Amino acid sequence: MKRSGIDPEKSPGPFIGSRPFRARDRLFFHGREKEVAELVSAWRGHHLTVLHGDTGVGKTSLLHAGAVPAITDRAGEVLADGGWRWSDAGLPAAVLPDQNPCTRALVSSWDPDGPPGRSVADLVRARTRTDRYGLPVPVFAVVDRLEFLLRPGGADEQNRRDLLEELFSCLEEPGEMRLLLCVRADHWDELRGLLDKHALRFAEVALGPLSVGAAADAVDRSLERVGHRLDPGQGRLLARTLAIAAPGGDGSGGTVDPGLLQIAGRAMWEDRADRDRSLSGDPAADTDRALRAHTARVLAESAVECLLSPRALCGWLDRVLASGDQGVRPFRGGENAARALQDRHLLTRHHADGAYVVRHPRLVGPLASPDRLPEILRDAGAHFSFACRNRERGDLPVAREHARRALAAQPPPRSGGRARIVSLLGDLAFQEGDLPSAARLYQEAAGLWASAGEGTAVGYALVAQARCLLLVRNRTAALNVLGASAGRAGTDPGLQTGLGQALWHAGQAESALDVLDRVLARDAASTEARRTRGEILADQGAAASALRDLERLRTPDSPSTRTARALAQATLAGVGTWSEELDEALARASDNGPVLLRAARVRRLSGDRDLAARLAARAVQAHHPPLPPHQVSAAARLSEEG
Numbered sequence: 001m002k003r004s005g006i007d008p009e010k011s012p013g014p015f016i017g018s019r020p021f022r023a024r025d026r027l028f029f030h031g032r033e034k035e036v037a038e039l040v041s042a043w044r045g046h047h048l049t050v051l052h053g054d055t056g057v058g059k060t061s062l063l064h065a066g067a068v069p070a071i072t073d074r075a076g077e078v079l080a081d082g083g084w085r086w087s088d089a090g091l092p093a094a095v096l097p098d099q100n101p102c103t104r105a106l107v108s109s110w111d112p113d114g115p116p117g118r119s120v121a122d123l124v125r126a127r128t129r130t131d132r133y134g135l136p137v138p139v140f141a142v143v144d145r146l147e148f149l150l151r152p153g154g155a156d157e158q159n160r161r162d163l164l165e166e167l168f169s170c171l172e173e174p175g176e177m178r179l180l181l182c183v184r185a186d187h188w189d190e191l192r193g194l195l196d197k198h199a200l201r202f203a204e205v206a207l208g209p210l211s212v213g214a215a216a217d218a219v220d221r222s223l224e225r226v227g228h229r230l231d232p233g234q235g236r237l238l239a240r241t242l243a244i245a246a247p248g249g250d251g252s253g254g255t256v257d258p259g260l261l262q263i264a265g266r267a268m269w270e271d272r273a274d275r276d277r278s279l280s281g282d283p284a285a286d287t288d289r290a291l292r293a294h295t296a297r298v299l300a301e302s303a304v305e306c307l308l309s310p311r312a313l314c315g316w317l318d319r320v321l322a323s324g325d326q327g328v329r330p331f332r333g334g335e336n337a338a339r340a341l342q343d344r345h346l347l348t349r350h351h352a353d354g355a356y357v358v359r360h361p362r363l364v365g366p367l368a369s370p371d372r373l374p375e376i377l378r379d380a381g382a383h384f385s386f387a388c389r390n391r392e393r394g395d396l397p398v399a400r401e402h403a404r405r406a407l408a409a410q411p412p413p414r415s416g417g418r419a420r421i422v423s424l425l426g427d428l429a430f431q432e433g434d435l436p437s438a439a440r441l442y443q444e445a446a447g448l449w450a451s452a453g454e455g456t457a458v459g460y461a462l463v464a465q466a467r468c469l470l471l472v473r474n475r476t477a478a479l480n481v482l483g484a485s486a487g488r489a490g491t492d493p494g495l496q497t498g499l500g501q502a503l504w505h506a507g508q509a510e511s512a513l514d515v516l517d518r519v520l521a522r523d524a525a526s527t528e529a530r531r532t533r534g535e536i537l538a539d540q541g542a543a544a545s546a547l548r549d550l551e552r553l554r555t556p557d558s559p560s561t562r563t564a565r566a567l568a569q570a571t572l573a574g575v576g577t578w579s580e581e582l583d584e585a586l587a588r589a590s591d592n593g594p595v596l597l598r599a600a601r602v603r604r605l606s607g608d609r610d611l612a613a614r615l616a617a618r619a620v621q622a623h624h625p626p627l628p629p630h631q632v633s634a635a636a637r638l639s640e641e642g
Contacts, residue, residue: 013269013270014223014226015265018259018263018298020058021065022064026066029061030222031214031215031218031258032058032210039051039066040071042205043140043180043203044178045203046201047178048179048195048202049202049205050204051205052182053207054348055347055359056259056360057258058207058259059144059182060145063142067180068080068142071140078141079110079127079141079142080110080141090108091460091494093426094467095464095467096117097467098531098558098560100162100166101159102163103120103162107123116528117494117497117526118526119555121169121170121554122525125175125554127139128176138177138178140178141180142180142182144182146182146191148160149164150183150191154394156394167181168198169554186349209256209258212243213236215243215258216235216238216239218235219234219239222265238261238264238265238283239256242261242287242362243255244362264286264287266290267286267294268287271286291363291365292370293371296371296372296373297376298344299370302340302341305386306395306398307402312331313337316328316331316334317341317367320357320358321364323355327350327357328356329355336394336395336398379410379411380412383406383409384417384420384421386402387400387402391427396431399424399428407421414452415449415451415452419452422448423441423461423464426445429441435468435472436468438464438468439469439472442462442468443481446462449461455490456490456495459488462488464498470628471625475506479508485499493522493523493529496518496519500512500533501532506630509536509540516536530553533549534546534547534561534564535550535561538550538567538568539564539598541571543567543571544568544572546564546568547568547572550565551565559584559588559595560594562582562584563582563599564598566581566582567598570605571605577602577606591624594627594628596619596622597615597638600612600613600616600635600639601638609641612638616638619635620636620639
């Protein structure tokens with residue numbers, strides 16, 4: 001197999017190729033002035049704005065090369081991601097296992113240097129400032145690729161839905177948050193239904209393809225930006241080659257896909273880089289050639305990423321092509337490959353039945369006869385990237401296989417890179433409930449981080465190892481590991497919060513509270529530290545102090561927090577109360593030991609000894625998570641009182 005010609009990360013000249021525009025590319029972002037102005041106006045004037053459009057129409061480019069710079073140019077505060085994923089490979093999953101990982105990933109993308117453990121609301125509040133008149137200055141926030149949160153199924157579906165609820169609850173609070181959600185068209189109806197359900201008012205901006213005139217102007221202005229002496233009509237010639245003509249028209253009134261324009265323009269530019277820089281010649285043939293090379297590379301990358309044979313993927317794609325506008329549902333085991341092809345803008349999904357069709361008529365020919373599939377780089381970094389993408393999509397077995405291949409790649413990864421890969425394997429084992437393997441892998445990662453001289457990373461890995469040991473009720477080993485990690489916690493609030501949680505689960509309540517007190521003394525916006533302290537205090541019977549913490553939380557309550565608050569309220573009142581909220585908490589966490597035990601204690605305070613005993617017995621047998629060892633005897637005693 002041959003290697004692909006176009007590297008999407010090379011210096012692009014006037015065209016960026018297949019990736020979205022970023023802030024650094026804004027000098028070459030042309031043809032969208034009207035759309036940028038419309039989006040900025042809506043964003044400034046509404047607490048919630050939704051940008052929606054078809055796959056590949058340029059939503060991310062409009063955000064990062066258009067709207068975000070327009071806001072920051074006027075000294076606006078913008079919380080925008082830097083190409084983030086919906087997972088955080090830098091923090092072991094077992095360190096803060098009770099925090100929503102989707103929330104953590106979003107907050108980390110908005111504030112990469114900030115500590116983990118904060119909620120969306122607390123980050124926004126910390127960034128809010130006032131002007132010279134004492135009025136709050138708007139904080140602009142962007143959530144791109146929102147369709148990920150709306151995809152059904154998967155082990156993390158509840159986490160994704162909880163983050164949506166958290167975002168919506170922020171809009172219901174008083175303040176100056178200006179939230180911009182960017183979503184693909186095939187999920188727009190679902191999002192609109194959720195917004196209507198929450199009675200949220202919003203501005204809507206729909207993004208379509210470029211007009212032929214705007215596409216031509218974008219080409220000409222980009223060429224001029226690099227000092228190219230224009231040949232008359234170059235931009236219009238290329239734009240018409242890619243246009244979908246209006247019915248009965250000559251192409252002048254048609255539309256041009258902005259992504260295909262950049263792919264074709266870059267390929268034609270690079271082919272002539274050592275000659276006259278002209279884009280003239282045979283634009284139709286040059287465009288076909290560029291798109292054949294592009295589709296071949298995307299197919300090869302998707303097959304490698306999803307560990308599918310190219311033949312199987314191309315065979316399914318032939319069926320998609322043959323179906324025309326009807327589309328074809330993914331083959332068994334090919335769901336993630338279909339999503340990968342949609343994410344890479346070759347296919348799009350029907351709204352109703354989930355069938356996939358070719359995204360753009362101009363791609364039909366290149367997909368029917370692509371170039372020979374190129375060889376895809378498979379070094380440690382590439383396999384690690386593929387592992388992270390598959391983890392995000394929920395395909396944990398494929399993610400694990402890529403991580404293993406990353407460890408075996410040549411040249412071998414250095415100690416820091418190897419530590420990240422081993423830690424990712426630990427995360428995958430933890431997510432699948434293989435706690436002994438997770439503990440072993442986190443221990444190995446700690447040693448690798450120590451070799452790399454990364455003391456804080458060592459501490460994170462040790463806390464993750466200790467949490468796994470506690471979950472399998474190996475308290476003695478966990479305490480030994482926590483003793484080693486305590487000296488590395490320093491002042492890192494995320495690590496200290498994880499340490500405090502682990503100490504509590506090990507039965508060291510006073511030590512846990514001492515650690516969490518120090519975290520909150522330095523950073524009152526540490527939501528996870530405050531939640532943990534409030535729940536510990538509720539379990540300890542310090543009801544008034546517990547409620548002071550729990551009622552300050554600005555996130556939708558988890559089942560654990562709901563039952564802790566109910567227990568604190570029942571303790572203060574001297575009698576337990578039961579509500580639909582507690583029923584909902586138990587329905588969502590029916591195998592959660594601490595949740596069941598708190599519910600049992602609330603029932604016991606209300607005098608219902610039989611139900612309290614049954615709930616306590618379930619708490620002893622729970623596995624997700626199990627009761628901490630120091631709470632098992634209390635639950636057993638309560639179960640015997642029925």
